[in-house]
Amino acid sequence: xxxxxxxxxxxFLGSHLCERLLNxxxxxxxxxxxxxxxxxxxxxxxxxxxxxxxxxDVTAPFMVEVDEIYNLACPASxxxxxxxxxKTVKTSVMGAINMLGLAKRVKxxxxxxxxxxxxxxxxxxxxxxxxxxxxxxxGPRACYDEGKRCAETLFVNYxxxxxxxxxxxxxxxxxxxxxxxxxxxxxxxxIVQALQGKDITIYGDGMQTRSFQYVDDLxxxxxxxxxxxxxxxxxxxxxxxxxxxxxELAQKIIEQTASKxxxxxxxxxxDDPMQRKPDISLAKKVLDWEPAIGLDEGLKKTxxxxxxxx
Numbered sequence: 001x002x003x004x005x006x007x008x009x010x011x012f013l014g015s016h017l018c019e020r021l022l023n024x025x026x027x028x029x030x031x032x033x034x035x036x037x038x039x040x041x042x043x044x045x046x047x048x049x050x051x052x053x054x055x056x057d058v059t060a061p062f063m064v065e066v067d068e069i070y071n072l073a074c075p076a077s078x079x080x081x082x083x084x085x086x087k088t089v090k091t092s093v094m095g096a097i098n099m100l101g102l103a104k105r106v107k108x109x110x111x112x113x114x115x116x117x118x119x120x121x122x123x124x125x126x127x128x129x130x131x132x133x134x135x136x137x138x139g140p141r142a143c144y145d146e147g148k149r150c151a152e153t154l155f156v157n158y159x160x161x162x163x164x165x166x167x168x169x170x171x172x173x174x175x176x177x178x179x180x181x182x183x184x185x186x187x188x189x190x191i192v193q194a195l196q197g198k199d200i201t202i203y204g205d206g207m208q209t210r211s212f213q214y215v216d217d218l219x220x221x222x223x224x225x226x227x228x229x230x231x232x233x234x235x236x237x238x239x240x241x242x243x244x245x246x247x248e249l250a251q252k253i254i255e256q257t258a259s260k261x262x263x264x265x266x267x268x269x270x271d272d273p274m275q276r277k278p279d280i281s282l283a284k285k286v287l288d289w290e291p292a293i294g295l296d297e298g299l300k301k302t303x304x305x306x307x308x309x310x
Contacts, residue, residue: 001050003027005066005108007058007099008073010037012178013113013171015045016215017070017222022048024223029064033057035087036075041178058095059087062102068226069110071099074148076115078141078269079184085143092147093154100158103165111167111226112155114235116276117145118170126277129170129235140270152235165230169222172239172278176215176298177305187212187299190250191306194259204268206247209275213240214298217291224287232286239278240291249295256299 004021008014009030014037021028027050030042034055045051056062058073074091075081081088096112103110119127120135135145158164175187182188193200221238244252250263283289 001025001027002067003029003065005029005031005064005069007031007069007071007095008037010034010039010042010053011072012041012176012180013174013215013218014072015041015178016176016219017072018042018045018051020219020223022051026050028052029054029066031056031058031062031073036080036180036183038180058098059090061098064102065106066108069099069103069108070113070222070226071095071110072113074113074144076144077180077183077185078144079182081144082140088143089147092144092151096151096154100154100164104158104162109165109167109226109230110155111169111222112151114152114168114170115144115148116170116172116237116239116278117141118149118152119276120145121273122275125275126241126279127237128279129237129282156233159233166233167225167228168234168236169225170235170237171218172237172276173210173212174215174218175212176302179302181306181309186210186246186249187302188306190253191257191303192310194253194257194261195303195306195310197260199264200250200254200261201264201266202246202250203266203272204246206250206263206265207245208268208272209243209245209277210249211240211243211277212249212295212298213238213291214293214301217293221283221287221289224289228286236282236286237278237280238283238289239280241278241280242295243275243277244295252295252299253303256296256303
């Protein structure tokens with residue numbers, strides 16, 4: 001049994017990770033300030049004898065004895081991270097400093113949940129880990145993109161200077177049960193609109209592409225990365241290379257929900273990437289990982305979750 005700290009543990013991704021870590025026989029401390037996380041995401045774990053929920057903000061130091069840390073704390077959808085951009089940068093940067101300081105003191109292994117957003121609006125397709133990205137440092141998404149880029153820098157520096165055992169994972173678009181219904185992400189937006197019979201809003205012409213991975217595949221990738229030898233630090237892309245246009249996604253969701261919704265088009269927001277697709281060769285080679293759940297199967301599970309909350 002390992003003692004594991006998950007920051008942002010009451011969020012969409014964090015709650016699935018906490019659940020999986022408990023199922024594998026670990027002791028889990030879930031840290032969250034409930035800015036976007038919700039207690040309802042982990043309430044079913046509260047009776048577990050080895051689960052502990054702590055209300056805390058990672059921008060302040062936290063003292064605990066643990067073997068491993070998964071640093072997931074940060075709002076991850078544009079609606080939430082643009083609501084308070086200064087807080088978003090502080091969460092990424094101060095949160096990384098505080099968690100790396102903790103890992104250094106207690107000699108814990110630490111994983112940083114980074115993002116495909118570090119690639120910005122990419123000029124390389126698909127994106128490999130060696131690509132430096134094409135990011136606007138003063139644009140509306142910069143608080144998130146640059147916060148995560150800076151966190152990666154801090155992780156590498158702590159590793160080189162203080163021998164902290166680090167892992168960096170770059171997460172591509174992920175969806176599944178417990179997504180926040182108002183997070184403004186495309187999968188949850190389309191499902192909520194379809195279930196409510198409202199118009200489905202597509203920004204731009206609908207030809208921009210995204211790759212969608214189901215949350216269970218991501219959690220599997222995280223655990224495999226954490227289990228790699230210390231000399232492998234990443235970063236490593238974890239995402240589903242199956243690429244879909246926004247229009248295709250909207251049509252799939254209308255079909256699966258048997259919705260009467262119509263598709264309407266709105267202007268594209270600034271700095272919205274036109275395409276996003278991971279090159280997962282490294283994950284296949286080092287982690288023996290690739291996604292197991294296709295979009296149709298994953299959407300089915302996600303839609304049935306949203307039916308219960310709408």
